[in-house]
Amino acid sequence: MNLWENISLAVSGLLANKMRALLTMLGIIIGIAAVIAIMTLGNSMTATVTNTMAEMGGNNIVVQLSLKEDVTSFELTEEDLISDEMLEQMKEVYSNEVLAISLDEGIGSGQIKDGRKYANITIYGVNDGYQTANNVKMMTGRYISYQDQEKVSNVAVISNKTSKAIFGNEFAALGREIKVYRGDEIYAYTVIGIYEYEENPMMAMMGGMQAEADRPTNLYIPISTAQRVNDSDMGYTYVTIVTNPEVDSIAFANTLQKFFEIFYRRNPVFTVYSMSMKSVVEQMTTIMGTMQLAIAVIAGISLLVGGIGVMNIMLVSITERTREIGTRKALGATNGSIRVQFIVEAVIICLIGGMIGIVLGVAGGMFGANLLGAPATPSIGSIIFAMGFSMAIGVFFGYYPANKAAKMDPIEALRYE
Amino acid sequence: MADEIKSPQAKEQAPNPSKTGWTAAEAPAPSQGQAGEFLPSISPDMTIQPLDDIAVSDTVHLGEPIIQMKNIVKTFYIGEPNELQILHGIDLTVRRGEFVAVVGQSGAGKSTLMNIIGVLDKPTEGDYILDGVDVAKAKDRELSSIRNDKIGFVFQTFNLIPRTTALKNVELPMLYAGISRGERMRRAKELMALVGMEDRMSHQPNELSGGQKQRVAIARAMSNDPAIILADEPTGALDSATGRMIMDLFHQLHREQGKTIVLITHSNELAAETQRIVTISDGRIVSERKGMA
Numbered sequence: 071m072n073l074w075e076n077i078s079l080a081v082s083g084l085l086a087n088k089m090r091a092l093l094t095m096l097g098i099i100i101g102i103a104a105v106i107a108i109m110t111l112g113n114s115m116t117a118t119v120t121n122t123m124a125e126m127g128g129n130n131i132v133v134q135l136s137l138k139e140d141v142t143s144f145e146l147t148e149e150d151l152i153s154d155e156m157l158e159q160m161k162e163v164y165s166n167e168v169l170a171i172s173l174d175e176g177i178g179s180g181q182i183k184d185g186r187k188y189a190n191i192t193i194y195g196v197n198d199g200y201q202t203a204n205n206v207k208m209m210t211g212r213y214i215s216y217q218d219q220e221k222v223s224n225v226a227v228i229s230n231k232t233s234k235a236i237f238g239n240e241f242a243a244l245g246r247e248i249k250v251y252r253g254d255e256i257y258a259y260t261v262i263g264i265y266e267y268e269e270n271p272m273m274a275m276m277g278g279m280q281a282e283a284d285r286p287t288n289l290y291i292p293i294s295t296a297q298r299v300n301d302s303d304m305g306y307t308y309v310t311i312v313t314n315p316e317v318d319s320i321a322f323a324n325t326l327q328k329f330f331e332i333f334y335r336r337n338p339v340f341t342v343y344s345m346s347m348k349s350v351v352e353q354m355t356t357i358m359g360t361m362q363l364a365i366a367v368i369a370g371i372s373l374l375v376g377g378i379g380v381m382n383i384m385l386v387s388i389t390e391r392t393r394e395i396g397t398r399k400a401l402g403a404t405n406g407s408i409r410v411q412f413i414v415e416a417v418i419i420c421l422i423g424g425m426i427g428i429v430l431g432v433a434g435g436m437f438g439a440n441l442l443g444a445p446a447t448p449s450i451g452s453i454i455f456a457m458g459f460s461m462a463i464g465v466f467f468g469y470y471p472a473n474k475a476a477k478m479d480p481i482e483a484l485r486y487e
Numbered sequence: 488m489a490d491e492i493k494s495p496q497a498k499e500q501a502p503n504p505s506k507t508g509w510t511a512a513e514a515p516a517p518s519q520g521q522a523g524e525f526l527p528s529i530s531p532d533m534t535i536q537p538l539d540d541i542a543v544s545d546t547v548h549l550g551e552p553i554i555q556m557k558n559i560v561k562t563f564y565i566g567e568p569n570e571l572q573i574l575h576g577i578d579l580t581v582r583r584g585e586f587v588a589v590v591g592q593s594g595a596g597k598s599t600l601m602n603i604i605g606v607l608d609k610p611t612e613g614d615y616i617l618d619g620v621d622v623a624k625a626k627d628r629e630l631s632s633i634r635n636d637k638i639g640f641v642f643q644t645f646n647l648i649p650r651t652t653a654l655k656n657v658e659l660p661m662l663y664a665g666i667s668r669g670e671r672m673r674r675a676k677e678l679m680a681l682v683g684m685e686d687r688m689s690h691q692p693n694e695l696s697g698g699q700k701q702r703v704a705i706a707r708a709m710s711n712d713p714a715i716i717l718a719d720e721p722t723g724a725l726d727s728a729t730g731r732m733i734m735d736l737f738h739q740l741h742r743e744q745g746k747t748i749v750l751i752t753h754s755n756e757l758a759a760e761t762q763r764i765v766t767i768s769d770g771r772i773v774s775e776r777k778g779m780a
Contacts (some may be wrong), residue, residue: 393644399607
């Protein structure tokens with residue numbers, strides 16, 4: 071019996087029982103839609119995280135203070151901090167590997183005000199290496215330099231967004247003085263450079279509640295100036311080290327760990343912990359993958375239940391159509407052609423369900439991704455997989471009922487009331 | 488029609504009350520005259536009219552047997568110690584072009600015999616050669632193709648495939664025979680015209696009356712040009728007028744197409760219209776008589 075005849079027969083059978091067909095497909099639809107939505111959403115989230123991390127610096131290694139094992143109470147003194155001397159030594163020893171050292175110290179959030187105009191900012195004290203480590207793109211002027219740091223200058227680098235908010239133009243702030251309000255303190259800085267602000271998709275995901283204009287951008291001042299403002303110790307709780315592109319940053323993170331541990335061997339409380347951004351990205355990707363897999367397993371259970379539903383309805387269907395099966399056999403249908411007929415029917419149910427599920431899943435995934443502000447990337451692979459998988463469900467769960475139909479005794483079947 | 492060839496004395500032999508237990512009132516002959524309006528050719532008188540010459544010329548090789556059954560025994564096992572023997576050694580020969588009726592009370596073994604003739608079932612013992620094929624030795628797959636190729640079933644309950652047009656129903660046996668789409672369509676349309684259903688081809692079974700369904704079923708039975716048409720109580724679910732039309736159709740197919748027809752019925756009246764009446768009772772053939780045709 072011709073495949074096309076089987077397909078049209080199955081479709082006309084489904085159309086005759088639309089409600090039943092739809093309810094039968096529901097398990098498959100939900101399962102496939104869930105898988106596709108999760109894959110679409112997961113893909114776009116992974117892409118976002120990876121991009122963000124890469125932007126933040128794929129070659130960065132963060133070395134930070136950490137507590138030794140079994141330490142419960144501590145007091146942080148200036149001697150415990152990572153010192154400029156340590157960094158100088160590191161720079162000498164690893165001159166080939168280290169491209170830049172980035173230091174930063176957050177001071178907190180504030181506001182630039184000029185009459186009724188304002189811009190929300192987050193203030194960071196940074197060194198000259200920060201630009202390299204964080205990929206800050208200058209639009210005009212220059213970034214914080216080593217000299218600024220040495221002279222403890224009152225200079226600042228602001229975003230084009232801030233410039234526009236205060237001075238009406240993305241470039242107009244250069245060389246002008248700004249007043250920064252932080253709590254009840256006011257600082258005055260001269261703008262030496264304007265960088266291009268980029269909306270961070272991860273921040274956008276989390277800060278979605280805030281109006282776009284009110285979202286703070288970073289304001290950079292020399293780290294020495296920041297330390298004076300904070301009245302903080304001379305040293306750092308963490309540093310970011312940018313490696314040369316050809317260096318294996320994951321391995322170099324270990325090397326640095328060992329290097330810094332020497333300084334803390336005698337320290338009863340503190341040691342250092344070093345990790346590369348690359349390994350963080352890898353960890354994140356692994357976590358996302360695991361989550362995706364876990365949800366996919368749950369969706370798989372839905373598919374299994376859906377498949378059992380299909381099997382059930384096929385069993386009902388062959389019982390209802392016992393006489394038809396008997397007639398077909400009397401007219402010369404072989405067991406094989408009866409089996410193929412019912413397997414095709416089960417496959418058609420699953421395929422139609424699968425296609426509806428794919429449409430719903432892609433729509434759901436894109437909607438979810440949009441909501442998170444992430445680019446939606448429906449994966450072609452998972453769509454093809456879903457089609458194949460739903461066909462496989464049809465064959466698997468259709469086989470038993472189809473075989474039962476095929477093995478019916480034609481005499482019994484013809485006599486069935 | 489075959490009278491001259493077989494047994495010239497057959498005419499007088501027709502309804503024999505003493506053998507069959509018929510009363511004179513039940514005798515079939517008078518009931519057939521009125522039905523002549525539907526198809527002029529149905530009257531039993533026709534057997535001696537010119538039209539019959541065609542049938543006679545068609546059945547020149549009437550001697551060739553299509554069904555040869557020898558000592559067919561069918562036993563059913565119901566649990567280990569019990570066996571139920573339904574057929575006790577049936578010998579039956581049907582020749583090409585014959586119109587034979589198998590009659591008997593319910594429980595006489597008619598259905599079992601029909602299932603064996605129709606190759607739906609195999610005999611426990613005995614030989615059955617259908618159109619030169621030894622059925623008893625055939626495997627399941629071969630049985631399917633024998634049914635497809637050599638037998639045209641007509642059922643009491645029509646058994647058209649639901650949600651499938653009349654034309655598609657007629658195409659079905661050809662589909663299983665692997666005949667090409669164009670050829671199937673062509674032949675199905677031809678057969679629909681033959682049974683007078685050319686204007687109902689795209690109707691579904693639930694849009695047809697009982698008589699129309701049975702016509703479609705007959706067209707379907709003819710579709711692979713089978714060696715025999717096996718009709719099991721074909722008028723059983725129809726009112727008498729419609730049943731009459733269906734019987735007329737069988738007569739027409741027999742006469743004009745030279746079809747070999749085996750009619751299974753409990754009605755002596757219908758059986759009497761055929762050429763030969765085989766009566767079975769309690770699993771045995773108890774009589775074989777000439778019919779009116």
